[in-house]
Amino acid sequence: MGRIFEVRKATMFARWDKMAKQFTRIGKEIAIAVKAGGPDPSTNSALRRCIQNAKGVNMPKDRVEAAIKRAQGKEMENYEEIVYEGYAPHGVAVMVETATDNPTRTVANLRNIFKKGDGVLGNSGSVGFLFNRMGEFKVKKEGIDLEELELDLIDYGLEEIGEDEEGNIIIRTPYEEFGHMSKALEDKGITPISAELIRIPTTTTHLNEEQSKDVLELVDKLEQDEDVQKVYYNLS
Incomplete structure (x- = not known):
């Protein structure tokens, strides 16, 4: 029984550490987005994306709002x-x-x-050429026909589409098409769980x-x- 408790406790702390790291990362992304485009998500697409990503990792709303407010302060670090x-x-x-x-x-x-x-x-530049920078959107599958969505998004820079192990739809675009795809999903009333720029290795x-x-x-x-x-x- 004691051994099981120790394992569970270690797992719990690992989960908390991961969550804390995610919250810190998104907090910095919010600070950068607010500094660059202001605190209003309706006019700041980068901030809007940060808020979506915060929801995706269950970051509390009050922490998101606090991060936005803190980013407007003169004492806020410039990242x-x-x-x-x-x-x-x-x-x-x-x-x-x-x-x-x-x-x-x-x-x-x-x-x-x-x-x-x-x-x-x-x-x-020593290893950057071994990675492609791409946009990646994660979308809940409920109510969405994958083949129909693929046809709808081809004209907006779609390069890859599929499902992850949790059954969510993964959409990938070239780096330069990230904004087009983000706008296309918004126009279709699809709110991504997350929307990020990632790096995919060209060889492994x-x-x-x-x-x-x-x-x-x-x-x-x-x-x-x-x-x-x-x-x-x-x-x-």
Whole structure:
């Protein structure tokens, strides 16, 4: 019984940690969106997207409103979005998206994490060519015919459409078509669960279980850093 309790407690804390990280990430995205386009989601599409994503991870409404209000304050940090590139162990390419108010701190932390994980932080452009930047929308399937939706969205930059393991519809577009697809879904009365710009590897690296563990441990350390928003890698 004691062992079961410990496992459940560890799982619960892991879930809380993940949720806290998601809330922090979206809070920074809200701050950046408000600074760039103002606090009104009806006229700020980036902020509107942040609010949709907040709902997708069950971020409380009052926390979203507080983040918007805080972003309007003069004392609010000015976050800079910087992408870092490098290699994990065994030649796996890694891209790290950050939002930071102190790039000197961020690059020092990331360099240290890569080094301790037997990886290396590279220069800009060192692995970026191994990833395609795309827009990804997650939509609830209820009441939607997948084939009909696919035909409707072809003219708005649709590149891929399918379902994830939870039964949601996943829509992907080229980076430059992200805005067109967002507007198309809005015009059709479809509110995405989430709408994000992601990076898809063009080639993947196959490793054995032990080698994969080395890579994933480094990725986990990177994701825990307070300045890191997202981590992408080309491990298959």
